Amino acid sequence: MTMRLTSGRISVDGFAEAQAALHARGWTDGLPVVPPTQEAVAACLDWAMLSPDHLIGIEPVRARAITAEKAAVNAVMAGCSPQHFPVVVTALTAMLQPEFGLHGPTASTGGCAVMLIVNGPVRRELAMDATFSVLGGADRSCAVIARAVRLVLANVLDVKPGGIDRATLGHPGKLGYCIAEDEEATSWVSLGDRRLSTVQAERGQVSSVTAVASMAPRQIMNEWTTDPTELCETVAAEIRANQLHYSIWPGNYVVVLPPQLRAHFDAAGWTPDDIAGCVFERARVRRGDWADVGKGAIVKDRADQSYSALESPDDLLIVAAGGPAGGFAAVIPPWLGTRSHASTVAVGACVDCDVD
Template sequence: MTDILSARDEEAALEELHRLGCTDGLPVVIPTAERVSRMVLASGLDADMMLGTMGPGHGIATVEKVAIAAVMAGCKPDYMPVVVAAVKAVIEPEFDLTEMQATTHCTAPLIIVNGPARHTCGPIASGTGALGPGHRANATIGRALRLTMINIGKARPGSSDMALLGHPGKFTFCLAEDEEASPFTPLHVSRGFEADDSVVTVLGAEAPHSVIYAGNGDDPNSYKSLLELLAMGLANPPSNNGTLTGGCATVVLNPEHTAILHGAGLTREDIAQELYERSFVEASIVKRLFSQFAGANPQDRMAFKGPEQILILQAGGSGVYSMVMPSWCVGAHANAAVSVKVEADLFCEIPGLATA
């Protein structure tokens, strides 16, 4: 049973939640019993259903507790199936949540949404500014996951969340793939799901690194320059992918860059292979800059174990900027990407339900 707090009014309740360290530092919607009950009902699941435990505090994530986080984050009930799927994803052992919460690295869970839930549980933005402000579903779904990590997983800055600096994605980090505009099969299909499945993929990620490239239509080989630049972003020497190697990373291609690579005859799998082969740090740099990691006979250091560790999707507006997100690369499973099907068919619509 979830503990019940009381306060004289909502202003006092907000201050109490801040005092108890239950917020992310921003104001929250007060999770009254009525609001939480409505969010649980919208999930189609029992309030006391246990989804798993969340480290490092190993709190039990029940549907009710997740609903509390969703209310506090400002979610609409429509978003609840995606929030539940994201929580399920980070709870999977392959995600290394306990280690991720306790690391000094800045990693944060990036949520990628595919399939019909992008529309039925949103809309979840995939176009211009998808990782920026102004998109309620993106902002509140990502924030709800973070609040579960704080209040169920008990990750508190400086005591159990040991990130030296963090990054803004630790408030919220969520977008959808722009499947309609992409010439490639959707990300979730490449990961073994059906096209009409709704899927959440979560992986640890640094803040986005901007990659600038202006195409040259007169040079049929110009796409190779784009591949080189993306690989440089993925395996830049100061990052964990360049130094420690072996973790997943994300490439978000804008529509123009996707068109360049697709126009060169490359599939998503081809792009991943090309980036894998180009993502390395030369032995001379390893020896000169990474002496404590170099060993007796340093070799060229591959950033990834294989192309499957590079997740590629299309999102954002068209132009000269794409983004890459290197990762943490540590933990028993190197903070692997985990994909979970969204059980949106369980959603229980509440007629006339107001947001709060």
């Protein structure tokens, strides 16, 4: 039986005409898209076992609904295969959680993007590569999943530059911002399992997506020490720089640690919790420090007031990923403090279902 879809239809003569028609309607991101035929959209819905009218969620500020059918249409246009679609649905579900506060990050002049971090077996099923150029968009699955989310924001929620999206500058992550964690190359408990508090017997078996309202990556390097405390100080120094140059308020910073630096932490017996605790203590500035970066006008009589970059060590999201060589890492700052919190949802989970 043919799946009943309610989206409108347009008739075109060939691939080139489809590109022109979809672009003219403002439904693309400027790049070529895959024509969303009924068969392709239905295949995504079948794979995820979702009906076309399944409600993924409602954007709370403007009450815009995201249905499975609309998400599937945009996923197909982004280049997703049916196997990618459950991850797209999970990412959208995470973004629609109250703690994420979707309207703020997508409408702000601050110009952040939605970063997605994928954990669990689904990474292997989709051949996600968490090694070389992990932040450079070299992986097909990461690229199309992130692009699908971006197209849903634009076409369903009308988050387009100059419209709902009021970003002054933005950054390239707006085109797509998705990575997987390199769980096979580390003994650490994955970010997804830490955030979901997965019981030990099930660690590594639960697929999840974490959504974070994030600014652009800031690459750091320290090849001159193996001391874990000194490495944490390098991370904290970059976070302090962001506090001074961008926002003094605390939030979910992401730290991506490649193998070379992870090896030093492993040799010292440090876990992600140890790293987070050390960075938490060091990543803080005084309001008076703002005078040194041209912001003295807002110091006033609060020069000695201290500001931590993290409300707690748990707010630091540590991800094992990246290529094998070089003492590099990346610090990815949050959008605007606690106005948006990272949200993690298990793939296939029904967050609003009633449980008897």
